[in-house]
Amino acid sequence: MCVLSAPEVFDQHPDDGVVVLLDPTPPLELHTAVREAALLCPATAIALTEER
Amino acid sequence: MSAPSSPIPIPSPVPIPMTRRPGCPFDPPEELGHLRADHPVAPMIYPDGHIGWLVTRHDLVRSVLADKRFSHRAELTHSPFPGATLSAKPRPAPPGAFPSMDPPEHTRYRQLLTGQFTVRRMRQLTGRIEQITAEHLDAMERHGPPVDLVEAFALPLPALMICELLGVPTADRADFQHHMAVLGGMGISPEDKVAAFAAVQGFMRDLAAAKRARPTDDLFSGLANNSDLTDDELSVIGGILMGAGFDTTANMLALSAFALMSHPGQLALLRADAGKAVEELLRHLSIVPGLNRAALEDVELGGQLIRAGQTVTVSIPAANHDPHQFADPDVLDLGSPATGHVAFGHGIHQCLGQQLARVELQVGLPALFERFPTLRLDIPAEEVPLRTDMMIYGVHRLPVTWDVV
Numbered sequence: 001m002c003v004l005s006a007p008e009v010f011d012q013h014p015d016d017g018v019v020v021l022l023d024p025t026p027p028l029e030l031h032t033a034v035r036e037a038a039l040l041c042p043a044t045a046i047a048l049t050e051e052r
Numbered sequence: 053m054s055a056p057s058s059p060i061p062i063p064s065p066v067p068i069p070m071t072r073r074p075g076c077p078f079d080p081p082e083e084l085g086h087l088r089a090d091h092p093v094a095p096m097i098y099p100d101g102h103i104g105w106l107v108t109r110h111d112l113v114r115s116v117l118a119d120k121r122f123s124h125r126a127e128l129t130h131s132p133f134p135g136a137t138l139s140a141k142p143r144p145a146p147p148g149a150f151p152s153m154d155p156p157e158h159t160r161y162r163q164l165l166t167g168q169f170t171v172r173r174m175r176q177l178t179g180r181i182e183q184i185t186a187e188h189l190d191a192m193e194r195h196g197p198p199v200d201l202v203e204a205f206a207l208p209l210p211a212l213m214i215c216e217l218l219g220v221p222t223a224d225r226a227d228f229q230h231h232m233a234v235l236g237g238m239g240i241s242p243e244d245k246v247a248a249f250a251a252v253q254g255f256m257r258d259l260a261a262a263k264r265a266r267p268t269d270d271l272f273s274g275l276a277n278n279s280d281l282t283d284d285e286l287s288v289i290g291g292i293l294m295g296a297g298f299d300t301t302a303n304m305l306a307l308s309a310f311a312l313m314s315h316p317g318q319l320a321l322l323r324a325d326a327g328k329a330v331e332e333l334l335r336h337l338s339i340v341p342g343l344n345r346a347a348l349e350d351v352e353l354g355g356q357l358i359r360a361g362q363t364v365t366v367s368i369p370a371a372n373h374d375p376h377q378f379a380d381p382d383v384l385d386l387g388s389p390a391t392g393h394v395a396f397g398h399g400i401h402q403c404l405g406q407q408l409a410r411v412e413l414q415v416g417l418p419a420l421f422e423r424f425p426t427l428r429l430d431i432p433a434e435e436v437p438l439r440t441d442m443m444i445y446g447v448h449r450l451p452v453t454w455d456v457v
Contacts, residue, residue, distance in 0.1 A: 001402075003170075003171040007171075011172075012167075012170040012171060012172065013167070014167070014170070014172065014173075015167050016163065016166065016167040017166035017167035017169065017170045018166070018167075036391065039392070040391070040392060042117075042118070042397075042400065042402035043118075043400055044118055
């Protein structure tokens with residue numbers, strides 16, 4: 001799901017399909033997509049920390 | 053079974069609501085909406101006499117599916133659908149039947165398969181799906197109207213794709229289709245179900261032996277030769293993947309086409325953004341009626357106490373039509389975001405093949421209406437035979453016609 005919601009931030013390993021984090025600190029314009037990815041994650045495996 | 057502080061008395065257990073309002077083939081059974089508003093966790097009676105629960109609110113459905121206290125083990129869950137399972141009593145899943153297992157058994161199988169169904173891999177199939185789609189649209193055009201869209205388009209497209217992906221000879225498709233119809237039907241005798249299951253297993257076992265002897269470039273060969281799976285496990289996994297690839301997308305294609313012909317104003321939105329449109333169709337049509345889990349311990353859910361051992365059925369159509377989650381849920385609007393729908397489930401068992409289904413729908417539906425802009429029903433809408441007797445909703449036949457230019 002996260003690869004669909006935020007492809008700039010999440011990818012899947014071509015061999016085993018395990019999610020690969022491409023960008024641990026995504027830019028502001030991707031925050032909405034990343035929040036959606038975290039919300040939708042079927043395994044609730046995405047943790048977000050927001051710094052200001 | 054007492055409700056701690058429920059303002060409304062708990063109703064007596066009812067069977068899962070399956071009856072749709074006449075003339076409204078795309079709307080969920082009305083009773084689900086009443087339950088969601090008044091008793092989002094309601095006592096439910098199962099055909100074998102078990103008393104469990106029906107969950108109808110979106111947030112509660114998601115929390116059940118993500119909660120490891122709710123098991124998906126076959127021997128613990130009761131089916132709400134009469135005559136739907138292989139045996140009258142819940143039995144353990146056969147080796148390989150990973151959807152009906154919990155971690156860690158489930159994890160081992162799922163990890164073997166996840167890499168085969170990634171977003172990238174499924175998108176790489178787009179060209180091939182376009183090709184198969186075009187071939188079937190060509191055949192429809194040559195045949196001329198009217199045709200049954202289920203037979204001519206909706207069934208063969210996903211069937212050929214899953215056969216190709218797995219490496220199943222397409223010559224065996226008709227036999228498979230028959231067995232899948234028996235396995236996916238309700239009110240079918242356990243003997244008939246067992247016979248169909250055995251036929252599929254026998255077929256997949258032969259295929260596994262063939263792929264081990266002479267590997268080809270497909271998913272099943274990969275599993276047969278690059279894993280420690282036994283022949284029993286391989287045949288069960290193959291049967292599950294075939295079944296999942298056959299029935300679900302075929303019914304989404306046909307029911308979506310029916311819905312789009314009934315809402316022609318939506319076609320422009322399908323053309324504009326097929327990705328978004330398909331998510332809304334998945335949400336609105338919700339062809340999987342429910343998913344079952346069994347409580348491993350006492351769990352409080354939505355103000356009710358679920359006892360260890362009780363089966364909980366979550367209603368996919370009810371969750372996907374929850375007005376607290378989706379604005380105007382009963383209106384099909386291909387322009388509105390269906391973000392968060394649970395048509396593919398949620399949690400660790402979320403549909404493995406969802407990306408394949410998405411690509412097939414995103415390619416197939418726009419291509420169908422582009423080729424036949426005047427596509428319409430050839431019989432009155434109320435005469436379209438609905439799959440109210442099957443576990444996956446849809447239409448049995450969809451006679452269509454179009455203007456020949």
